[in-house]
Amino acid sequence: MGLGTKRSGEFSFGIKTHIYFGFFIRFALIMYGEHHDKTHALKYTDVDYHVFTDAAREVVQGGSPFNRHTYRYTPFLAFLLVPNVKYHFLFGKFLFSLTDCLCSKIIYDILIYEGHSKKRSIMSALMWLYNPLVIGISTRGSADSIAAALILILLYFLKIRLPVLSGITLGIAIHFKLYPIIYILPIYISFTARPEISSVMKKFSPNLNKIRFLIGTFSSFIVFTGIAYVLYEDQYIDESFLYHFSRVDIKHNFSVYFYLLYLCAENFPTYLSVAAFVPQATLMFVLGLKYSSNRDLAFAMFTQTAAFVTFNKVVTSQYFVWYLVLLPLVSTRLNFSLRKTLFLLTLWLGAQASWLLPAYLLEFHAVNTFVPLWLESIAFFCCNTGILMAFISGYTKSLTAYHQTRKIR
Amino acid sequence: MKPTSLLFIFLNLLCNQEIYALDEVCSVIRRTNVQVERELTGNGFHRKLHTSLVISTPVNLESCHVLVKEIIPSGAYCDPNELNFWKEFGGPSFFIPQFVNVEAPQQLSPKIQSYFFTIPKLIKPSVWHSNISGSRTYALSQGSREKLEERIAFPHPSIYLFCETEILDDACVPLAHLEPCPPSGVQQCDWIPINTFSTSDWVEARIPVGNADLIDTVLLTTTTVTFGATLLLLVSIVRNTQNPYLFNRKLYRLVNILILYENL
Numbered sequence: 001m002g003l004g005t006k007r008s009g010e011f012s013f014g015i016k017t018h019i020y021f022g023f024f025i026r027f028a029l030i031m032y033g034e035h036h037d038k039t040h041a042l043k044y045t046d047v048d049y050h051v052f053t054d055a056a057r058e059v060v061q062g063g064s065p066f067n068r069h070t071y072r073y074t075p076f077l078a079f080l081l082v083p084n085v086k087y088h089f090l091f092g093k094f095l096f097s098l099t100d101c102l103c104s105k106i107i108y109d110i111l112i113y114e115g116h117s118k119k120r121s122i123m124s125a126l127m128w129l130y131n132p133l134v135i136g137i138s139t140r141g142s143a144d145s146i147a148a149a150l151i152l153i154l155l156y157f158l159k160i161r162l163p164v165l166s167g168i169t170l171g172i173a174i175h176f177k178l179y180p181i182i183y184i185l186p187i188y189i190s191f192t193a194r195p196e197i198s199s200v201m202k203k204f205s206p207n208l209n210k211i212r213f214l215i216g217t218f219s220s221f222i223v224f225t226g227i228a229y230v231l232y233e234d235q236y237i238d239e240s241f242l243y244h245f246s247r248v249d250i251k252h253n254f255s256v257y258f259y260l261l262y263l264c265a266e267n268f269p270t271y272l273s274v275a276a277f278v279p280q281a282t283l284m285f286v287l288g289l290k291y292s293s294n295r296d297l298a299f300a301m302f303t304q305t306a307a308f309v310t311f312n313k314v315v316t317s318q319y320f321v322w323y324l325v326l327l328p329l330v331s332t333r334l335n336f337s338l339r340k341t342l343f344l345l346t347l348w349l350g351a352q353a354s355w356l357l358p359a360y361l362l363e364f365h366a367v368n369t370f371v372p373l374w375l376e377s378i379a380f381f382c383c384n385t386g387i388l389m390a391f392i393s394g395y396t397k398s399l400t401a402y403h404q405t406r407k408i409r
Numbered sequence: 410m411k412p413t414s415l416l417f418i419f420l421n422l423l424c425n426q427e428i429y430a431l432d433e434v435c436s437v438i439r440r441t442n443v444q445v446e447r448e449l450t451g452n453g454f455h456r457k458l459h460t461s462l463v464i465s466t467p468v469n470l471e472s473c474h475v476l477v478k479e480i481i482p483s484g485a486y487c488d489p490n491e492l493n494f495w496k497e498f499g500g501p502s503f504f505i506p507q508f509v510n511v512e513a514p515q516q517l518s519p520k521i522q523s524y525f526f527t528i529p530k531l532i533k534p535s536v537w538h539s540n541i542s543g544s545r546t547y548a549l550s551q552g553s554r555e556k557l558e559e560r561i562a563f564p565h566p567s568i569y570l571f572c573e574t575e576i577l578d579d580a581c582v583p584l585a586h587l588e589p590c591p592p593s594g595v596q597q598c599d600w601i602p603i604n605t606f607s608t609s610d611w612v613e614a615r616i617p618v619g620n621a622d623l624i625d626t627v628l629l630t631t632t633t634v635t636f637g638a639t640l641l642l643l644v645s646i647v648r649n650t651q652n653p654y655l656f657n658r659k660l661y662r663l664v665n666i667l668i669l670y671e672n673l
Contacts, residue, residue: 041451054490068490070511249512260631263624266517275632279639286646307642311635364453368557368617374627378634385638389645 015108015122019101022129026097029139030090042364049141052092056081066235072243074176075228075236077143096138099145104129106152107328113159114295116332124328137321144318147177148325151301154183155329158297163191163209167216174217175224178244179322182284182308186300188213189292203292252359252373254315254352256381259374261313280311291397299333299395302326303388310384317352335394344387351376351383435581435601441466443568443605447612456485456614457542458563462529464537464603470529472573474591475539476600479566481521484559485614486511501541502526504594526591557620562613569600 013021033044055065055078065071065078083091104125111121128134138145150173157166166187173180191209192202206214228236250265252258257276261268284304291300305323309315336344355376358369444463449456460477464470481487489505496502504524510517529537569588585599 041457042455050490050494054493069509251512256631256635259619260624260627262619263621263627272628276635279635282639283642286643290646311639362453362617364455366453366615366617370617370619371623378630381634381638385642389642392642392645393648 013122015105015125018122018126018129019104022104022135023097023101025130026100026135026139027094029135030093030097033093033139034090044140046137046140046142048143049092052077052081052141052143053084053089057085060085064232064235066232066239072239073143074224074240075232076224077146077176092143093139093141096141096143096145099149100134100138101129103145103149103152103325106149106156107325110152110156110159110298110329111332113156114332120332124331127328127331128325131324133317134321134324137318142318142321144321147173147180148321150176151180151183151322151325154180154187155298155301155326158187158190158294161209161294163212164216167213167218168220170213171217171220171222172224175221175228178241179305179308182288182304183301184217185285185288186292186297186304189289190294190297192292203289249314252362252370254317254355254377254380255313256311256377257313258377259370262370276311276313280308283307283311293397296397298326298329302330303392306384306388306391310381310388330391330395333396334391335396336390340390340394344390347383348387351380355380435578435584437466437468437570437578437581437601438584438603441468441570441603443603445565445568445605445607447563447565447607447609449563449612449614454616458487458612459540459542460525460566462527462539462541462568463532464529464539465535466537467535470531470537470570470572473529474571475527475529476569476571476588476591477525477527477541477566478569478588479523479525480564481523482561482563483518483520484561484616485563486518486521487523502592504589506589506594524589524594526594557618558615559618560613560615562611564611565605565607568603568605570603571598571600 036044051068051071052073054068055071055073055075058065058067059075059078060082065075071078080095081092107128108121108125111124112118116124134145150169154166154169154173157169170180170183170187188210189203191207191213193207228240249258250262252262255261260272264272284307287303287307288300291297291303302323305326309319309322312319355373358367358373358376361367362369362373442465444465446461446463448459448461450459451457462475462477464475486509487505488511489503489509492500492503492505494500503526506522506524507519509521525541527539527541529539532538569586571591581601582599585601587597588600590596590598
């Protein structure tokens with residue numbers, strides 16, 4: 001604990017100490033998970049972790065990771081988890097936990113770069129590091145922390161204005177998880193000089209930085225996707241890309257569309273797919289357009305991701321990590337009182353908890369709770385919409401443009 | 410006919426089993442009976458199927474394998490990947506010749522032919538025991554207009570015996586079935602079918618299904634809610650569009666006009 005610092009009567013730890021402690025918590029939970037899995041019928045380890053490991057085993061045996069049914073990720077994830085098979089089954093969980101801790105460090109660095117105080121930056125980084133949902137997800141073996149780290153690295157490069165590296169990172173992130181494709185619009189516009197006052201034409205017209213960014217994005221995406229395609233051909237395209245467009249998941253999940261999809265599973269009309277896609281796409285576009293200033297990019301990405309997840313046809317708790325990783329970065333610009341913060345937090349957690357009750361009764365006790373579950377999904381959706389509206393109205397937009405333009409005039 | 414033979418026929422009739430003419434049947438089949446008891450543990454969609462075999466036979470089964478051949482009904486599945494995982498922790502060897510789609514709803518999921526291999530253990534003289542568990546099921550069913558519950562019945566499996574040493578007499582050879590060999594099921598072996606009996610006809614799981622009568626209500630409500638939420642969010646975004654620069658530029662122009670007016 002020698003890294004603790006004492007200043008003006010208060011005692012606080014540095015980010016490194018917190019990261020060590022955060023990793024220790026994760027280590028303890030991974031160990032507990034091992035014990036839990038051996039002694040309980042309901043397992044701690046995520047089913048996806050077994051999928052990753054089986055895919056890695058297929059790779060070790062010289063086969064395709066896509067031979068493992070339900071493996072729908074990049075083959076590089078299976079390559080990354082080969083030590084799961086060769087050395088120890090827990091390797092991946094430690095890797096995801098380390099990536100989690102790395103995310104905290106990047107959040108801290110971005111906030112310091114933005115000029116926030118050390119204390120404020122640490123407090124924000126801890127929102128991620130000690131977030132129970134995040135800890136649970138990485139120690140159960142979900143790979144979402146890798147996508148989260150890529151998004152944060154992307155934001156870091158954007159902060160220090162490196163268009164090619166930003167593009168390369170975004171290309172990798174899109175290859176890895178597909179959803180970061182929604183970030184192309186705000187990032188592209190952010191390379192416009194003074195996007196707040198530019199006309200729509202000017203926002204979309206290319207400049208050198210925009211071209212560099214796009215080249216970086218497309219080249220890295222094409223290189224990684226190309227290698228995967230060369231290795232696994234159509235099987236890779238079918239499982240990693242096409243599946244996500246044709247996916248009709250009838251297992252209950254947080255999505256407002258789940259019951260509708262369940263009831264129409266056998267013959268899902270195309271117009272419903274369009275009806276589900278239009279609101280999502282509209283919001284992605286409008287949010288991306290509005291918060292496209294470089295200083296607002298984190299908020300653009302946060303709101304886009306939150307809207308994307310809220311309006312998605314399938315929503316699981318892993319998806320929350322996609323926007324939670326950006327929350328520490330936008331929290332510094334939210335004009336929320338403590339009471340409002342606690343209210344919104346309670347609302348979000350309460351809506352999830354009340355959804356979980358009928359879901360638990362359905363899945364583990366075979367009680368027919370489809371209708372209550374559907375109503376809970378609607379309530380959770382409304383709650384997420386309300387919270388997103390509160391974020392939009394409580395967000396303090398960048399003032400940099402205002403000061404600059406005043407000087408010019 | 411000897412009284413013991415009569416007793417055997419009676420027992421077989423009692424247990425609803427196929428009766429073989431004793432003089433034509435191989436001694437292993439004639440003298441072996443398996444009590445199959447099954448249980449579905451767990452609740453809801455996650456069930457675990459346990460199969461307990463009590464084999465009564467004077468034959469030494471030390472070098473023998475037991476095959477449990479069963480059909481997993483449509484709507485339920487056993488995930489081969491999960492079974493492979495449990496095999497490392499003492500789960501049974503198995504062979505599933507077909508692709509198992511663990512995401513398909515009942516209407517789209519086929520029956521699954523599965524083979525589980527186990528080695529019996531002697532528990533008392535002439536009585537051997539074997540357990541198979543780990544065959545997990547996750548049943549999914551689509552909405553229905555008739556009922557709010559779907560019944561998935563697991564019929565009893567067929568049991569076969571395969572011994573590496575020659576314990577079978579000539580009468581057994583014509584009765585042998587070609588079935589997958591343990592442990593991987595890649596090759597085929599000659600298995601001898603064994604008479605079985607059980608205290609129940611089958612085990613069944615009942616899983617809830619959605620109410621398809623509600624489809625119009627669900628469709629209308631869901632689309633209304635999502636479109637309403639989209640509009641609210643768009644209004645919220647537009648309402649906050651008044652960025653400091655634009656607002657001050659208008660103010661600046663207004664002030665300029667006022668100054669100009671005063672100067673005039």
